[in-house]
Every structure is written in C-alpha cells, then in structure tokens.
Amino acid sequence: MVHDNFVEFEVYGDYALFSDPITRVGGEKFSTQIPSYEVIKGVLHSVYWKPTFIWIVDSVRVMNPIQTETKGIRPIKYNKNGNDLSYYTYLKDCRYQVKAHFIWNENRPELEQDRNENKHHNIAKRMIAKGGRRDVYLGCRECQAYVEPCVFGEGEGFYDNVPELSFGLMYHGITYADEAYSPETQGMMTVNLWNAVMKKGIIEYALPKDCIHKPIRKMEMKKFGTEEHNFSGVDVLYGEVG
Numbered sequence: 436m437v438h439d440n441f442v443e444f445e446v447y448g449d450y451a452l453f454s455d456p457i458t459r460v461g462g463e464k465f466s467t468q469i470p471s472y473e474v475i476k477g478v479l480h481s482v483y484w485k486p487t488f489i490w491i492v493d494s495v496r497v498m499n500p501i502q503t504e505t506k507g508i509r510p511i512k513y514n515k516n517g518n519d520l521s522y523y524t525y526l527k528d529c530r531y532q533v534k535a536h537f538i539w540n541e542n543r544p545e546l547e548q549d550r551n552e553n554k555h556h557n558i559a560k561r562m563i564a565k566g567g568r569r570d571v572y573l574g575c576r577e578c579q580a581y582v583e584p585c586v587f588g589e590g591e592g593f594y595d596n597v598p599e600l601s602f603g604l605m606y607h608g609i610t611y612a613d614e615a616y617s618p619e620t621q622g623m624m625t626v627n628l629w630n631a632v633m634k635k636g637i638i639e640y641a642l643p644k645d646c647i648h649k650p651i652r653k654m655e656m657k658k659f660g661t662e663e664h665n666f667s668g669v670d671v672l673y674g675e676v677g
Contacts, residue, residue: 438493438536439552439556440536440537440552440555440556441493441534441535441536442534442535442536442556442559442560442563443532443533443534443535443584443585443586443587444482444532444533444563444582444583444584444585445498445530445531445532445533445582445583445584445585446475446478446530446531446533446571446573446580446581446582447498447529447530447531447580447581448529448572448573448578448579448580448581449527449528449529449578449579450504450525450526450527450529450573450577450578451466451470451525451526451527451529451573451574451578451580452464452466452523452525452526452573452574452575452577452578453466453467453469453470453471453474453526453573453574454466454467454574454575455467455605455606463521463522463523464521464523464524464575465523465524466503466524466525466526466574467602467605467606468501468526468602469495469497469501469602469605469631469633469638470495470531470573470574471605471606471607471608472492472607472608472627472629472640472641472643473606473607473608473609474573474574475492475495475531475533475535475640476490476492476608478533478567478571478573478580478582479492479533479535480569481567481568481569481570481571481572481582482559482562482563482567482568482571482582483555483558483559483562483563483567483568485546485549485555486540486543486546486613486657487539487540487543487546487549487550487555488537488538488539488540488550488555489537489538489539489540489614490535490536490537491535491536491537491538491642492533492535492640493534493535493536493639493640494533494534494587494637494638494639494640495531495532495533495534495637495638495640496531496532496533496587496588496592496636496637496638497531497592497593497594497633497636497637497638498530498531498532498590498592498593498636499528499529499530499593500528500593501526502526502527502528503524503525503526503527504524504525504526504527505522505523505524505525506522506523506524506525507520507521507522508520508521508522508523509521525578526573529573529580532585532587532588532590532592533587534587537555537556537559540613540614542612542613542614542615542621542656543613560584563582563583563584564583564584566581566582566583567582592636593636594633594635594636595635595636596635597633597635597636598634598635599632599633599634599635600632600633600634601630601631601632601633602631602632602633603630603631604628604629604630604631604647605628605629605630605631606626606627606628607627607628607629607640607641607643607646608627608643609624609625609626609627610624610625610627610643610648611624611654612624612654612655612656613656613657614643616643616644617644619648619650620648620650622653622654622655622656623650623651623652623653623654624650624651624652624653624654625648625649625650625651626648626649626651627643627646627647627648628646628647628648628649629641629645629646629647
C-alpha cells in the first residue's frame with residue numbers, strides 16, 4: 436500500500452550494532468543481522484520528529500552483504516573505577532534503503548491543531564535532503580551514519596536474487612505509552628517481537644499491533660499543555676511559527 440505522505444531515503448555507515456537488549460546483560464554486544472523496526476524508527480526521529488505524529492516503517496532494502504567485525508572495547512565499569520574488557524561484534528559497511536510514512540498520534544488530542552499533513556511531509560523531505568536534524572547512527576552512538584534521498588528499489592542490491600532469507604523470531608521494537616495502539620498498551624511500555632523475513636533483499640516490517648507483544652512496566656505519557664513552562668509551543672520549539 437502506497438501512502439501519500441511516504442518518504443524514502445538511504446542510510447549508510449561504516450558500522451552498525453543492532454543488539455537485542457537481552458544480550459547486553461553480560462557486557463558483550465553482538466549485532467543482529469538486520470536492523471530492527473525500532474532502529475529505523477530512531478533514524479527517522481533523528482531526521483524529523485514531532486509528538487503530533489508517529490512514524491511507520493514500511494520497508495527496508497539491504498543493499499550491501501551482511502558482514503561482521505569483532506572489536507575489543509574497554510568500557511567504563513559501572514560498579515567501580517577503571518575499565519573493563521568486552522568484545523563487540525558489529526556489522527560493517529552497511530547501506531539500507533528505507534520507505535516509511537507517518538500517521539497522526541491519536542494519543543495526543545491536545546496537538547490536534549498541528550495535524551497539517553502537507554507541512555510535516557514537506558519538512559520531512561527537506562530534512563532528508565539536508566541529512567537530518569540530529570546526528571544519525573545505526574543502533575549505537577558510536578556507529579555514525581548518514582542519510583540522503585533515494586528512490587526505493589533503484590540500484591543493485593546484494594540480495595536482489597535471493598528469494599527468501601528467514602531470521603527467525605527477533606526483537607521488533609518498543610511501544611511507549613505515547614504511541615499506545617490498544618487498551619492493553621495504554622499506560623505501559625510494551626516490547627514487540629516478530630518473525631523477520633527478507634525477500635529479494637527487502638524486509639517488509641510488521642506493524643507493532645501485529646507483533647507478539649509483552650507489556651513490561653507501567654509508563655506515564657509526557658504531558659503537553661498551554662502553560663508557559665510546560666512545553667507549550669510545539670511549533671515554537673521546532674521553529675515553525677510564522
């Protein structure tokens with residue numbers, strides 16, 4: 436399904452680290468083979484985001500071969516002074532084409548006056564052309580990445596002739612209280628899992644509501660209001676008044 440407010444771009448970087456949070460307990464980090472829905476959504480947030488809408492990631496096309504590289508890292512110890520030794524396994528030479536669109540955040544009726552689809556769509560396209568509003572990274576802060584416009588599907592991808600690759604049950608992302616989509620997820624932080632499949636290099640992401648989901652803990656939505664010191668002017672904050 437093609438949406439009128441879709442955007443498409445390419446994101447690339449020397450390294451990426453898409454690690455499942457459950458694998459970080461012991462200090463070691465090991466990247467999954469493909470980016471999670473949450474990672475690509477984070478890229479979109481760095482490009483352009485407002486609480487008025489929710490980004491929906493439709494598809495990601497894997498352009499380069501999936502390769503890994505392990506590095507010895509000396510992170511700071513949390514419980515005492517000094518450093519520790521850990522091994523992080525990164526993906527290297529990463530390049531992805533992305534197609535996404537946005538929907539209005541129905542959990543934010545107080546921002547209804549800001550629901551101007553043409554305005555947000557055009558700002559998003561301009562921000563993609565400029566490389567994003569904030570720093571872009573792939574999974575972890577040390578994995579700096581870059582964004583530029585593209586036409587989804589153009590160019591040669593490494594997996595174009597591979598009929599199907601299955602990656603099994605994977606971490607999809609987190610649904611925060613601000614983006615709750617059902618009574619079960621309202622006022623909660625919810626983890627989503629899904630069965631990831633890549634067909635001819637393209638990953639069609641499931642919607643959060645269609646995933647296996649597990650509420651983790653209670654979470655309150657951030658409040659927006661009209662008071663002077665309560666994040667009153669969403670447009671003022673982003674310089675979009677006038």
